[in-house]
Amino acid sequence: MKTKVDPDECIACGVCTDSCPSVYTMEDDYAVAIEGEVSGEDEECVRQAMSDCPVEAISIDE
Numbered sequence: 429m430k431t432k433v434d435p436d437e438c439i440a441c442g443v444c445t446d447s448c449p450s451v452y453t454m455e456d457d458y459a460v461a462i463e464g465e466v467s468g469e470d471e472e473c474v475r476q477a478m479s480d481c482p483v484e485a486i487s488i489d490e
């Protein structure tokens with residue numbers, strides 16, 4: 429799986445960087461996801477982060 433954050437939608441709330449810090453990190457005013465493949469238990473927190481993101485800025489490519 430791969431995941432992305434849309435920087436135009438992200439409001440830098442910190443939900444994804446708190447719940448899934450191995451995948452999402454905060455830049456100045458938006459979160460960014462790691463470029464490579466997400467696997468193992470990180471997949472679960474990516475799904476959770478996508479579900480919890482208040483502005484639906486997170487996408488997943490299976």
Ligand code: SF4
Pocket residue numbers: 433437438439440441442443444445458459477480481482483484485486
């Ligand atoms: S949960 Fe959504 S809005 Fe919040 S920092 Fe992550 S991508 Fe941005």
